[in-house]
Structures are given as structure tokens and as C-alpha cells.
Amino acid sequence: MSAPLGKDLLGLEHLSAEQITLILDTAEPLREISERAIKKVPTLRGATVVNLFFEASTRTRISFEFAEKRLSADTVNVATAASSVTKGETLVDTAKNLEAMRIDMVVIRHASSGAAQFLAERIESNVINAGDGTHEHPTQGLLDLLTLRQRFGSLAGRRVCIVGDVLHSRVARSNIWGLTKLGAEVAVCGPRSLLPTAIGDFGVTIFDRVEQAIEWADALNVLRLQLERMTAGYIPSLREYNRVFGISRERLERAPRDIVIMHPGPINRGVELDSEVADGPHSVILDQVTNGVAVRMAVLYLLAGHAPALAEAAKGGER
Numbered sequence: 001m002s003a004p005l006g007k008d009l010l011g012l013e014h015l016s017a018e019q020i021t022l023i024l025d026t027a028e029p030l031r032e033i034s035e036r037a038i039k040k041v042p043t044l045r046g047a048t049v050v051n052l053f054f055e056a057s058t059r060t061r062i063s064f065e066f067a068e069k070r071l072s073a074d075t076v077n078v079a080t081a082a083s084s085v086t087k088g089e090t091l092v093d094t095a096k097n098l099e100a101m102r103i104d105m106v107v108i109r110h111a112s113s114g115a116a117q118f119l120a121e122r123i124e125s126n127v128i129n130a131g132d133g134t135h136e137h138p139t140q141g142l143l144d145l146l147t148l149r150q151r152f153g154s155l156a157g158r159r160v161c162i163v164g165d166v167l168h169s170r171v172a173r174s175n176i177w178g179l180t181k182l183g184a185e186v187a188v189c190g191p192r193s194l195l196p197t198a199i200g201d202f203g204v205t206i207f208d209r210v211e212q213a214i215e216w217a218d219a220l221n222v223l224r225l226q227l228e229r230m231t232a233g234y235i236p237s238l239r240e241y242n243r244v245f246g247i248s249r250e251r252l253e254r255a256p257r258d259i260v261i262m263h264p265g266p267i268n269r270g271v272e273l274d275s276e277v278a279d280g281p282h283s284v285i286l287d288q289v290t291n292g293v294a295v296r297m298a299v300l301y302l303l304a305g306h307a308p309a310l311a312e313a314a315k316g317g318e319r
């Protein structure tokens with residue numbers, strides 16, 4: 001049968017609400033596999049997946065690897081620092097050489113926006129975007145949606161504010177596409193220097209003060225200040241940023257409702273988020289990480305062309 005998501009997962013912008021819901025519905029029963037004593041089902045036995053990470057990653061790389069292994073795929077991690085990329089080999093040559101060894105899927109993280117699409121147009125294997133520059137990070141967006149859906153039941157009408165460095169954030173873009181497609185209301189909040197000039201085109205509300213965002217939102221998705229991507233002085237200082245936009249317990253105590261706190265990680269503790277909040281009762285940050293494995297299993301399963309019969313992938317294996 002034809003794959004319900006098409007050949008590749010490059011972003012959430014071009015997925016329909018039905019396709020996003022299908023991924024989330026497929027992820028739900030797959031979560032249970034990770035709770036078993038033997039965390040493995042034979043669904044992707046015989047498939048070979050290459051994880052090609054040109055940028056640092058902890059959560060995404062490791063959870064893709066767990067997802068692949070729990071579905072019984074064979075996995076290879078290419079550490080670009082130790083590969084022929086350092087000798088000047090191009091991205092496409094690298095991928096074509098991997099394909100000559102008969103691989104089936106490539107998971108790619110790259111510093112350049114559009115790198116995943118560029119590759120997908122040039123190789124036969126399925127390509128999954130694990131974060132490309134400031135463009136999209138679709139599996140992060142999906143795991144955020146799953147976490148919110150578990151908390152709220154439905155996203156329709158829920159208010160989610162993305163706080164912080166939206167300018168450099170692929171997570172923000174994937175969240176905005178995914179949340180709006182599933183009927184949530186979306187806002188952004190941060191210093192104007194860290195919001196894209198065209199942010200209004202996304203149809204989101206803009207808050208200049210974090211107190212307004214806390215008053216409005218059911219959930220805050222707090223972004224990391226991406227200091228490594230900042231080429232200019234976007235903020236006066238980290239201390240000043242924390243004072244004006246940092247999410248603290250004192251600020252949350254003034255919220256009119258129980259507010260959910262998310263963060264894609266890695267966290268700059270004491271900058272965008274205080275430790276008391278990151279580790280406190282409002283935080284679902286580790287639920288996001290747990291959901292990351294299930295969502296990535298669902299994406300691999302669906303891209304491999306498996307029928308979206310929800311229980312099918314979770315069957316088999318030993319408990």
C-alpha cells in the first residue's frame with residue numbers, strides 16, 4: 001500500500017490535520033512498547049536506517065535510535081566529525097554512497113534550512129528531517145502536540161504561547177504549523193529582536209510582556225536562547241533576559257489557571273526557565289522526551305508504508 005505520509009517527513013507545514021492526527025494516534029499504542037521488559041517488536045526487521053547528524057543532539061538522535069531499535073530496524077549512526085564530510089565530501093555524495101550499501105531511510109539533522117528537502121529530492125530512501133537550520137523540526141513539533149493532547153484531550157481551542165527565541169527556532173515553526181492545523185490558538189512572546197519580522201503572517205497573537213502570555217495561555221512552550229546562532233546583540237544580557245522574560249515560580253503563581261510548561265531542551269537553566277519551574281509540578285518536559293520515542297516510532301512505521309492499523313505495530317515481541 002502507498003505510505004500514508006508520502007516518501008519523506010520534512011516538516012509539518014505541508015501535512016494535513018488528518019496526517020498529523022494519524023501520526024499521534026499511531027504513537028499512542030507504541031508508547032506501551034517502551035514500558036515492556038523486552039522493548040522490541042519485529043515490525044521493521046530487515047530495514048536499515050542511517051542517522052546522519054551534522055549538528056549536536058542528545059534527545060533527537062538518541063530517541064530516533066531507540067525508536068529504530070525498538071522496531072527491530074538495523075541502525076547506523078554517522079558521526080560527521082569522523083566521516084569523509086571532514087574531507088569535503090558533499091551531503092548528496094555521502095547519502096548516495098550510503099544508498100549504494102542498500103539503506104532504506106535517512107534521518108538527517110543539518111545546520112542549513114532546506115537540507116532535508118535537498119536530500120529527499122536526490123535520493124530514493126525515505127528522509128526524515130531531525131531539524132534543519134531555522135526551518136522545521138517536525139518530530140519535535142509532533143511530540144509537543146502529543147504531550148499537549150495527552151494533557152488536554154483535544155487541542156481545539158486550547159491556547160499555547162511560544163516564549164523566547166522564536167527567530168532562530170525550528171521548533172517554533174513546527175509547533176505553529178501543527179498547533180494551528182489541530183485547532184489550537186497560538187501566540188508568541190519575546191523581545192521583538194527575537195521574533196521574525198514576518199511573524200504576523202503566521203496568524204499568531206503577539207505578546208510583548210510575559211505576564212500577558214501567562215494570563216492568556218493554557219500552556220507555555222519555552223524556547224532555548226540559541227546563543228550559538230546569534231550573530232548580533234539580540235538581547236542586552238542573559239540576566240536582563242531572565243528578569244524580563246524568564247519563567248519563574250513567582251510569575252506562574254499569578255497565572256489565573258493551571259498552566260502547562262514545556263521546553264524542547266536543552267534548557268538554559270536560570271535564563272529562559274528557572275530550575276524550580278523546570279523540575280516543578282507544572283512541567284511536562286520529561287513527558288515530552290518519553291513521547292519523542294513513541295512519535296519517532298510512529299513516523300518510521302508510517303513512512304515504511306505500514307497500514308495505519310493502530311494496534312498492529314504494538315503486537316508481537318515479548319512482554
Ligand code: CP
Pocket residue numbers: 056057058059060061131137140264265266
Ligand atoms: N529538542 C532537541 O532537538 O534536542 P536535541 O538538540 O538534544 O536533539
